[in-house]
Amino acid sequence: MKSKVPPNVFPPLQLSAKEQQAIVDYSDELVAETLQASEDFLTHHRRFNPERWKYVKTENHLHVYRSRRRKGVTVELPHLLSLSDMSGDTSTEGPHSTSLSSADSRQDSDYLTDDSLLERARPREVPLLVVTGKMDGTVEDAAYGALADNEARWRLRDAYIGDQYDDQKILATIHSPSKDDPFRFLGVKWATRTFGAFIAQRDVVYVESTGLALSPKGERVSYILMHSYGLDRVPELSELGVIRARLSMCSILRPHSENKVEVFCRAFNNMGGELLEGVTVNIFTDTLLAVGGLVECAYVKKLKWQMSAREPEAREHATSVASRAHAPTHCATCHHSLTKFGHLIHSGAACQVCHRVICSKCSTTKRVGVDFVDGGIMQKPMEFCPECITLAKKLSAWNIALDTLPRGGSRVTSSRTTSCRSKSTY
Ligand SMILES: [Zn+2]
Ligand SMILES: [Zn+2]
Structure with a gap:
């Protein structure tokens, strides 16, 4: 309204x-x-x-x-x-x-x-x-x-x-x-x-x-x-x-x-x-x-922080997958086959943090706020593997909050997280 x-x-x-x-x-x-x-x-x-x-x-x-x-x-x-x-x-x-x-x-x-x-x-x-x-x-x-x-x-x-x-x-x-x-x-x-x-x-x-x-x-x-x-x-x-x-x-x-x-x-x-x-x-x-x-909000903030921290790695990964010119055939977590009917149909989705391809049974979909739209936040469903979800739960919220302190304040510098935070929502 x-x-x-x-x-x-x-x-x-x-x-x-x-x-x-x-x-x-x-x-x-x-x-x-x-x-x-x-x-x-x-x-x-x-x-x-x-x-x-x-x-x-x-x-x-x-x-x-x-x-x-x-x-x-x-x-x-x-x-x-x-x-x-x-x-x-x-x-x-x-x-x-x-x-x-x-x-x-x-x-x-x-x-x-x-x-x-x-x-x-x-x-x-x-x-x-x-x-x-x-x-x-x-x-x-x-x-x-x-x-x-x-x-x-x-x-x-x-x-x-x-x-x-x-x-x-x-x-x-x-x-x-x-x-x-x-x-x-x-x-x-x-x-x-x-x-x-x-x-x-x-x-x-x-x-x-x-x-x-x-x-x-x-x-x-x-x-x-x-x-x-x-x-x-x-x-x-x-x-x-x-x-x-x-x-x-x-x-x-x-x-x-x-x-x-x-x-x-x-x-x-x-x-x-x-x-x-x-x-x-x-x-x-x-x-x-x-x-x-x-x-749950904290877990999503931590997943977003992980995504940002591993962004350079993700780019490298994308390039290497493209150069190999074929998609992974087995789930990175449970090792079940991702192909059906010979190699005709490929299934599976890439974890948004580690970019390994996982089967639908192993992946968890989370709605992640990505940007502002009309005064609200746009949420996009994203897939994550069990290892990255577990890691997000275990990661210290204190350390991540320290790492994301506002610029100009006492932000802890990290060589791994250099992405722009002007619209940071984590
Ligand atoms: Zn699996
Ligand atoms: Zn993962």
Whole structure:
């Protein structure tokens, strides 16, 4: 569906040092408190209090729970002009923008939510969702898949976690990947999304923070925070019929077992307008469950990195195959014949990394984002051999992320990777 929003409706933001510091402090605190909540969750043996939490759904070993409606809260809080509410019209939510009365917070007491910035930001009628469970991959894979410090990587990530935006823009970048943390990004993003003909287009302005952190036990964890952030210079687009959603999503991914990570995520989404709560929860639950796509995104980034690293080799290989003037007769992996009916029919496809020819049983097709088309990313199906797929899974996401640090930064030089990265999506 065509977006109603003119391109470049919001120019890049110039944030003052004070504004940047406020965003750094706010996002760091949100990540820190989610990390603490995830620790508490482990301490409480991963149990939810059934009086506070209701089970919603399980998919691929990830479970979603939602907070029950806050009962017995009858006293409306006064709306102070000095405090703005995320559900209100003003767009200045930020640190300590709303507060719950002590009576209110007591009634909703729960170790997963108490005294948090998140709870102060969440409108009382919007349920909090918690996702827990396991997924494949390593902490670094998840962090690499989540890294979206430029629009190409952002769109690639969207393709793997099912985010379908109409418009999207990085309005400001505060932290970029570095040698200390090649998965680090902190910035302000804006995006619009359409949900069908009968639902008004939504937009969201949020702070995104990704990277690695140390848990109190010294464990390396990956975090992904997306949290609505109000800035006067990014006003609502009500005159275009766009409703501003307010959301918060913070995931902590920690090592679980061999090639598995444990997921803990707290989130809410106030989509505004007249949407039924059930509809919002359903849409948002599916968004949250798509977190597993981050690791697949990292694998594809690593395959693309391998393709780029082996490009000179591939050119040589192509020349030598052409000079031999005949195609390989056997699969490079299982050695079964690639020809049928004598030598009349040749089958098999070349692995896009190592260029060895493999049979259809041995090859895996992956959709790889190759370029931008009409604001989206074009995905092309490509064949890979089992050895290159296994290698992609095993390759260190940290090292590859270091190798692809933005030019002019502290990029690690490599003699093998000299291709142009101006449109790099890995
Ligand atoms: Zn084979
Ligand atoms: Zn291969």
